[in-house]
Amino acid sequence: MTIGFRSRAVVPTCVLCVAGLLALAPAGTAAHPGTDPDAPGPRPATPQPALLYRLGTQVRPHPRTPGLPPVSALSWVVADARTGEVLAAHDAHRKLPPASTLKTLFALTVLPVLPGGVRHTVDAEELSDLGPGSSLVGVAEGRTYRVTDLWNGVFLNSGNDAVHVLARLSGGWRATAQRMQAKARALGARDTHVLSPDGYDTPGQVSSAYDLAVFGRAGLHHRDFARYCATAVAEFPGGGGWSYDIHNTNRLLTGADGVEPYPGLIGIKNGYTSNAGHTLVAAARRSGRTLVVTVMNPQEGGRHTVYEEARSLLDWGFDAAGRVDPVGSLDALRARPRPAPEAVPVVATATPDTRSAWAAKGGIAGAAVLGAGVVTLVLGLVGIRLRRR
Template sequence: MSEVRAVQKTEMPEINAQAAIVVTQHEGRILLEKNARMKLSPAFLIKIMASIIALEKCNPNDTVTVSDSVIKQISNWKGSASINLEAGEKISVLDLIYSMMLVSANDSLFALAEFICGSLDKFAAMMQEKAKSIGAADTTVTTADGRFTAEQYSNAYDLAIICRYCMTNRMFRTIAATDKYTIPATNKNGSRDLQNTNLLINSGNRRYRYETAIGIKSGYTARSKSCLACSALPPANKFGEEVLAIILGAENTKQMKYVFYDAITLLDFTFNNYEALSGKKPEQQNSEAEKSITTVGKLCEILNAELRNAADVPITSFAFGKQKIKPGCAYFAADKETAVTAFEKGAAVIITTQPIEKIPNIVVANLDTALSRTAVFIKSALGMWTVAVMDSPEKINPLSMIEQMLSSKMETVHSISVTNNYNSMLHAMFASTPKTETAVINVSCVNGGNVERVSQTANFDVAILTSTVVSKNPRELTKPELIEEKLKVCGGMNESGAVIINIDDKNLAGIFTIPQDIITIGVDNRMADYFADNIELSHNKISFDIIHGADNYHIELYSDDKHSVYQALATFALGEIMGIPPKQIIPAIEKYRPSTGLTTVRNERGIYVISDFENEAVESVGAALKELCTMQLPPDSRRIAVLSEVGDGDEHELEIYRKVGNIVNKASVNITVCYGETAAELMKTADLKSKFVIKLNTRQALTEFLKLNLRDNDAVLFKGSTVTELDEIMTDVT
């Protein structure tokens, strides 16, 4: 985002302005330019810079109390744009930003400058530093009051860099695109109605309105003349993408506001000639709409809910709880604080049970119901396969083999949590994108498994119901109760779906009453749809044939456990149901290796890495530490454990981490890093005098710490859930 780049030289259409540039928002490609590097005084620079700094430094709901000094400053500006703030008035940061962006209110600028850093001079220095940090090398800010000085200048090229950066901020985009805004009544003033002075998006001005404009800001001073930063999407039936135009030094007469006329001229010319200007063809375009799963408006209809403050923009992803928030995301928030935070991080719309002012949100009656409805919609919208694999305390559990087979065929999301697996399933389905073709869910009978809710929400296409053994089931379910659990899974499936069962399991007789197709597997049992024959056992290897009708497929499986044959049979049957050719299924099965759930690799820097992000059983933290401490390493190696939450941070998980503190005391771990509050619970029991234990709360801090401390031959364990970003941090540092 630190530069704009030329594509090709193209003759500009004739415009009145002294300088101008048109660039693509996403890539920063220069499409058109006129005197783009000419030093000029830009009339809107200060308000745009002040707005983005305020959005990044403050909470939009923070309250600013207007001081006497602010009123004194604005009183020296006769005729200056303002919203008539009064001393002692209490007003939100967000309202001040809206007034700066829509009507260039200087009293709001002064109030924000004082609130953020105490004075205009300090605020000017902050803006100067910000401009340089984002690549605007030829921009100088010497005053924060907007007055021209000989030392304050910029150019169209730099302003394109600055505005591109600002438009990556979701809230800035919302404000910049606002036609009308009402500041609520304060303790000193009644409500104030604002109308945007950018006539491209001003609904009251038909002459200059541009229907696809989405911002940004106009400005005028006697010295700089009329200036405009504008952003627009391609009009209907026009090829193109979002572009940004900067126009500086245009005339302003009674007959013509040339800056807006120039903007329309440049935008029309750009979109009429986009293929020639950009070097792209229509089929190469990769717009947000193409990446979207739905839109805000459609999601509102799905949830049968009230839409507030939200534009009908594309939704590209979903999240709730601690899931990563991506731009264009629809986020389900349990409270106001979480909602505000999610919106600040780029969520396009927030789903809540209470209306929240000034934030795009969909108000629902019940958040759990909304989550379930959305999960079903995601599956339908993406045409996604959902596969249920019922866990087993026994050795017949084909989950990992299935995941390996599917990884070579399609984009897959999966949940393997054996506790609280309803939330885990939702996390998996909400992580789906238009590229995702299948979701694999581990449906658990253990405590917290909640089979019924999982089944009702996921609407499974295929279920693999393995031989859960009563004596080892944590809930001590009887045989009839186990059958009932499996029937619940079937009850939540498509009637046109398929259920894969073990024909050798005598406890499954009652399941043949279900409407779904029954696919049976077995060993040496020719009554099964898929059965294994000619089994030969050797050291760490099993060879056998899979017989299906008249077809015979030879498999060589690297395992010393005959139960792996059942895994292979279930995996093979699933693959054929999903239309994967046997020539793709068999290599995936043969590559499978039994695993503890930990993946150990050695990267190019000579650092041993153990990653464990999928096993969300909190007891697995101790097992991961054991794996780290039992590795065979060179004599000078150190063992480093990076631990984060694996569950929901409930009391059970906190107690586990307190036990982990005792493990650390006895283990040969050189450095233990606690990432977040949950993992830091181990510090209550760890011997901090003799053990190096550190707590870090941010991704940046953890990344910097590891980059500084990791060295050749170290072994480092990354243990956490899929929502902690540890996998991304691991990639960054290794």
Template sequence: MKKTPNIIIFLLCLTVFIHNLFYAVPLINNNVYGVKAVYAKADDNLPLISDGSTVDYMSYIPDMKCSQEAKEALSISNPEISLDAKSAILVDADTGEILYHKNALEPIFPASTAKLLTALVVLDWNRTSETVKVGKEVSMIPYDSSRAGLRAGDKLKIYNLLEAMLLPSGNDAAYVLAVYTGRKSLKDSKAEEMSAIREFTRLMNDKARKLGAENSCFISPDGYDAIGQYSTAYDMAQIGLNALKNKTIAQITKERTTTLKMVNGRTLPLWNTNALINKDSVWYESHVIGLKTGTTGLAGRCLISAAETDSGPVLSVVMHSSSEGRWSDSLKLIKYGRKVMSANK
């Protein structure tokens, strides 16, 4: 008679073990859109990929277009600047004039630089003073995501969520903002999380087109690699220019550190991932005023940075560079930008 309870307990433990194993295993093979991919999480509602070597992701990227406007903007006497980055662009942030470019219309992967677009969409739909309750969407992000440290049940303002997304590059904050904004767009406060995220990415793509980013498609609100997601250095410059003009984003991205305080009193320290604005970093540059880093397997190391000059700000976009290259590349471009802007003064 004693064996029956033991068997039941054993089966329950085995069930729990298998369940936890399924959700803990970081790499799970699935077949999405006919492509065998390695995913960074168990949920495959978004075609996220953590191992690009197993995915024919380029077959889902269309030929890039070159509008007459882009063609004319890129028709400059391009200086010789040695960069690690596969693609890059330097722009006069006041006029939009391109000062340098390298493979600016070749497809790249945005990584977390896409969070600048996420922030712009969020600010189109919400006031920074609105309070948001964090839900189970924070558990939907890939296992290897960058995190701010949010927990389900936390309550904080939109402004603080933007800090959590833009400073430590919190994918958890990006998902919270996407769900909250997506539900607002759907006019359904109880919409399922994935439905809200898909609605939010629709808003992202609408916004990107309005900003002139015609060679871009965004699948994830945090920029995590996904099948069918792509952009160009030129497009990311258009997004970066608009982010720089937004007072809220500009204010947040120049912060080195901050501490969030939840409604329930819990505090959360945050640090900016941008080494160019960290005074303790060997890459520190006093003229830099933002904006956003990005790193994924497909994207490499990326950085959209802005810096002040005597003649106005310059915007540098460095995509798919190396670990040190994204800093050194950006500094080279900024230095050149300061020189050209001064000469044109």
């Protein structure tokens, strides 16, 4: 009787034995600690937004911090542009009509998709839906403008006519409003509801001092936005090859109409409608520190009160630097992308305890496979010898 396997089956069986051992070897040898370089680290702690949702004035001063100035605006915010920390606020999330300060969100949305050197000849349809009493820079049908000319018209003269043309170039009025809404949500500006991209009074269109501060701060990080909002005077094309000067209507920047210009002012945007009253987003830099201030609808004084109240809040913010604890953050509501789950080998993520368990299991399995291979080899040799007999 012949017992065993044919001799040529021995080699493949042994090859399988060795392959099995090699496959199991890393499980037994990977005992050193490792770190996943792409694993998300701990998020930095940020102030919670709850305090800013409270009614009234919110501030957390240290001892001997200067007191807040009297401000009559319905809503206001003082924030650090670099860190996003809100130093003080009053009814920060109160929903109010923003007037032309909403053009900051329009610029954040449309500037990246329209190169400044593009030339466009305006047609009548682009100017047909301007609201009565709209602020205008003088865009005319049949006249050709560079996109950069139109942006000067938006930032300096608050021209609704320029906004209408730029909105048409970037996909249309309604599509632009929808994209502005999406941009606001992505920035964490949840109080803003966009219906008219130029900020024209429209029932249901609102923003807040908090949201406008978010837009102003984001604009400072955009090179073209920062350049336009800081421009005091620019030339705007007229007919027949001539041009005329347009002046920024932000008096805190230009010092026009008897308003003293604020030292270190960067911009950003002012606005007015009969429903919104006077609104302003302003930013200034002093001693390496940049502040953003929003003032919405002062209830006392005249048409220049919005600038004077912004001035007093900027002065307070610079004087209180390092002497107040933040009451919130302009980043608190910003959308954060969730890290995608990663397929990581079991060995790379094993803890020290599980590594030792895998090492033991790997050794047992390897010994079992090796023993099976030896038995197979012996049986094969025995079969050969029996056949030879």
